[in-house]
Amino acid sequence: MKALILGALAVLLAGCASGPRIDTRHTSLGQDSRAQFIVLHYTSSDLQRSLEILKGDGVSSHYLIGEFPATIYRLVDEDRRAWHAGESQWNGRTWLNSSSIGIELVNRGYVEDAQGRRLWYPYSEAQVDALVVLLKDIMQRHGLKPGAIVGHSDIAPQRKVDPGPLFPWKRLADEGLVPWPDAVAVAQQRQVFAEQLPDIGWFQRQLAAQGYKVPTHEHLDLETRNVIAAFQMKYRPSRFDGEPDAETAALLAVLNTPS
Template sequence: MKTISAVLMLLLLAGCASGPRIDTSYSSTGHDSRAQFIILHYTSTDLPRSLQLLSGRDVSSHYLIAESPATIYRLVDENRRAWHAGESEWNGRTWLNATSIGIELVNRGYVESADGRRLWYPYSEEQIDALVVLLKDIMARHDLKPGAIIGHSDIAPQRKVDPGPLFPWKRLAEEGLLPWPDADAVAAERMRYASAGLPTIAWFQDALAAQGYRVPRHGHLDDETRNVIAAFQMKYRPARFDGEPDAETAAMLQVLGNQAGR
């Protein structure tokens, strides 16, 4: 009798361990991917230190791409949340770790020169080639549209500058991975703004917010607004990203808005 009771108890425990019985004969079409954005970073250090940091408990990323050879390391499964974005916002969504895939590129970022200038480290062509392949694969699997790829400096412009001014955003645009302002249209709009005068600061703030940036909306050119303008310029006009609202920046914002139908 004791033996039979013991067997029944083991069977009961085995049933509990396997979890509840779930009917999967129906499925909904009302869903999409957890991942809505892909966020690009640089590591600010070399490969061994990058692997050490990203394999620990404090910070993580779904992928890490080395310089040469451009090995792609998967550090966190895409279905899991990695800790790479921190306090962040884009298109009204906040704390983007929950809705993004993070990709770190091994790159030292910059060093300060003797006169206080930042000297930025370039990315290897091999590394960017590997990134493009990875991005196309992720976007296809998660059904993401062009524009879903953003930089850490886009989502946290008050505290981050990566992936920096030497990151080749235009190359990604040429691969069909993100929108890019038409050069002829930008030239025409720039001439118009140069002759007619710049829009108001409130206009710049509204246009940047329409792109996705978190930006003040009070109509004043404060440090926060300058940082957001600089982040936008670093992406679309990396030759000069001083945070000053000028005719070319206005033209790029106008053309991007027109292309998006705004």
């Protein structure tokens, strides 16, 4: 009798240890991936230091891509939250750590010369090639559409500038990964806006339509300039001074016009 009781108890405990029995024969169509965005960063340091930082218990990222060679390191599983975005917002979503996959690229970012000018470091071709392959894989697996890839400077324009003006967004556009404005349409719109530039409220509304968190008070303050600069860094990296000019207006107008 004692043996029977002990045997039954062992079976009961084994059942508890394995968790509840769940019927998985039914699946809802009302679902999608928890990952809605991919956020791109640079590390501001070399590979060894980048690994030391990202493997710690502070900032983290799902992936790190080296320079020479362009090795892809997975540091956090995609179904886990990495701490790479911080205080952030895009398309109305806040604190994007919970809804994004972070990719860090080994790149020193910039240094300042004696005049205080930022001298930016380029990305290696092999590194960008590796990034493109990784992005296509992630987007296919998570069902993401072009526009899901953003820079840290897009989601936190008041405090971040990575991946910087030398990041090849146009290359990603050519690979079908991000939207890009038609050059002919931009040139036509630039002529129109050169004659009459929209007011600041227009720029703020257009930037908000792109996804940026931007003031709506219709004044050209520092916060608005930072958002304009982040947009320019992405679509017109030759000049990103935060000035609301005709070319910036043309880029916004074309991007926000349904094709």
